[in-house]
Amino acid sequence: GRPAVVAAVDLGASGGRVMAGRVGPDDLDLTAVHRFGNDPVEVRGTLHWNILGLYEQVLAGLRATLADHPELASVGIDSWGCDFGLLDGHGHLLGSPVHYRDRRTDGVMAQVSAQLGAGHLYDVTGLQALPFNTVYQLVAAKRAGLLDAAGTMLLIPDLLSYWLTGELGAEVTNASTTQLLDVRRRGWALDLVERLGLPGGLLPRLREPGEPGGTLLPAVTRQVGADRAVPVTVVGSHDTASAVAGVPARDDRFLYISCGTWSLVGVELDRPVLTDASRRANFTNESGADGTVRYLRNVMGLWLLQESMRGWAAAGARPDLAAVLAAAAEVTPFAAVVDCDDPVFLPPGDIPARIADVCRRTGQPVPGTPAEVTRCILDSLALAYRRTARQARELSGRDVDVIHVVGGGARNGLLCQLTADACGLPVLAGPVEATALGNVLVQARAVGAVGGGLAELRSLVARTQPVVRYEPRGHEAAWAAAERRLTA
Ligand code: LRH
Numbered sequence: 001g002r003p004a005v006v007a008a009v010d011l012g013a014s015g016g017r018v019m020a021g022r023v024g025p026d027d028l029d030l031t032a033v034h035r036f037g038n039d040p041v042e043v044r045g046t047l048h049w050n051i052l053g054l055y056e057q058v059l060a061g062l063r064a065t066l067a068d069h070p071e072l073a074s075v076g077i078d079s080w081g082c083d084f085g086l087l088d089g090h091g092h093l094l095g096s097p098v099h100y101r102d103r104r105t106d107g108v109m110a111q112v113s114a115q116l117g118a119g120h121l122y123d124v125t126g127l128q129a130l131p132f133n134t135v136y137q138l139v140a141a142k143r144a145g146l147l148d149a150a151g152t153m154l155l156i157p158d159l160l161s162y163w164l165t166g167e168l169g170a171e172v173t174n175a176s177t178t179q180l181l182d183v184r185r186r187g188w189a190l191d192l193v194e195r196l197g198l199p200g201g202l203l204p205r206l207r208e209p210g211e212p213g214g215t216l217l218p219a220v221t222r223q224v225g226a227d228r229a230v231p232v233t234v235v236g237s238h239d240t241a242s243a244v245a246g247v248p249a250r251d252d253r254f255l256y257i258s259c260g261t262w263s264l265v266g267v268e269l270d271r272p273v274l275t276d277a278s279r280r281a282n283f284t285n286e287s288g289a290d291g292t293v294r295y296l297r298n299v300m301g302l303w304l305l306q307e308s309m310r311g312w313a314a315a316g317a318r319p320d321l322a323a324v325l326a327a328a329a330e331v332t333p334f335a336a337v338v339d340c341d342d343p344v345f346l347p348p349g350d351i352p353a354r355i356a357d358v359c360r361r362t363g364q365p366v367p368g369t370p371a372e373v374t375r376c377i378l379d380s381l382a383l384a385y386r387r388t389a390r391q392a393r394e395l396s397g398r399d400v401d402v403i404h405v406v407g408g409g410a411r412n413g414l415l416c417q418l419t420a421d422a423c424g425l426p427v428l429a430g431p432v433e434a435t436a437l438g439n440v441l442v443q444a445r446a447v448g449a450v451g452g453g454l455a456e457l458r459s460l461v462a463r464t465q466p467v468v469r470y471e472p473r474g475h476e477a478a479w480a481a482a483e484r485r486l487t488a
Pocket of ligand 1: 012013079080081082100238239240260261262264298
């Protein structure tokens with residue numbers, strides 16, 4: 001292949017970036033061109049994404065990328081899963097997309113599970129039960145009358161891609177987070193759609209990563225200062241799908257933790273695990289690039305720390321993350337541990353107060369200072385990784401000898417060391433930008449700059465990107481005791 005430059009738009013729940021990637025058979029070089037925050041907006045009690053603000057930042061990022069690289073070969077977009085915008089019959093957006101942490105879905109999952117049967121839902125979709133899965137959001141939207149004028153549902157990357165190109169589609173890895181995709185056929189589960197009374201025409205045609213995704217519309221071409229209609233390529237548009245594609249694994253004996261706002265902990269398989277034990281453990285079978293299955297579980301993730309930091313900042317303290325982490329490293333381990341998966345931690349708000357409630361209820365000392373709260377969060381996350389990693393191996397039968405930590409959490413040395421200790425496996429930390437790399441690589445392959453399957457793409461990441469290795473320090477008895485305290 002001939003080296004090419006492509007642009008990755010990667011939107012996370014707490015921030016976005018536009019990255020330029022130069023890719024060739026032995027080259028993979030990523031530059032952050034534009035970074036921006038992603039701050040939800042509450043309007044009349046509903047938490048929305050500021051989708052127009054995000055779109056504006058995407059355009060600004062593409063403009064800056066094209067100024068540096070007029071030869072840009074392709075653009076690809078990924079974002080967090082589950083959330084969507086609704087278009088009317090003329091293609092106009094009906095309202096600002098609602099945030100998955102909004103309370104509109106309270107109680108809906110239990111009702112839908114009772115109606116359709118949790119076992120049946122899992123057998124068809126293979127998806128873990130999370131209250132914000134698209135299916136529950138759509139049922140909530142229907143009850144609020146929001147589907148009355150709706151013609152099409154577009155997941156966030158598909159919506160932005162529609163605005164750039166005018167083309168409608170549903171990228172399959174992200175469609176797998178809706179809980180409306182048939183995991184065996186990788187097609188829409190129209191039977192579920194019908195039984196829930198959702199409009200059948202709402203779901204657009206599915207697209208696979210690597211397919212052409214149209215070209216920039218003339219008006220967009222002018223807005224971003226391009227001299228031609230730049231192609232858009234469909235990528236693993238679920239951020240986790242791109243992250244897993246960007247893991248620098250050397251063979252398939254690995255477990256990944258894609259560690260950002262969420263921690264997605266699991267293994268890559270070539271077929272789903274749909275057993276009862278898997279459903280009870282709430283493991284998911286999301287679709288990955290190249291027809292793979294991402295067999296994983298959501299762990300609450302750095303959200304606990306990000307949201308705590310936001311609270312401390314709002315209260316006037318000016319906490320510095322590096323200083324808080326350094327202080328947390330000095331705090332007594334396991335003074336207090338909580339179950340990160342407790343749904344009380346899901347909505348925005350005072351996380352330290354909720355941790356304090358749990359500690360009081362479970363007869364543990366209440367962490368007071370930011371350092372103590374942070375240590376409690378990191379110990380608790382590592383414990384959740386320990387449990388989830390063990391379950392992933394048991395339920396899938398996959399043997400692993402290393403854990404790849406990718407995403408922002410790879411920068412958190414304390415968390416990476418605790419993860420190695422808790423799981424009793426070496427941790428390879430990095431790249432931080434695995435999601436953008438996975439996005440870039442799928443595009444680069446589509447435009448012919450590189451060839452091969454996921455193994456070849458990953459080998460390119462492993463050969464070019466720095467990783468840091470953490471060895472387990474072997475305090476197995478202490479971790480086992482801490483885990484028992486959680487389940488007691
Ligand atoms: C991570 C993620 C995760 C989803 C959540 C909504 O960014 O995409 O995989 O469950 O956001």
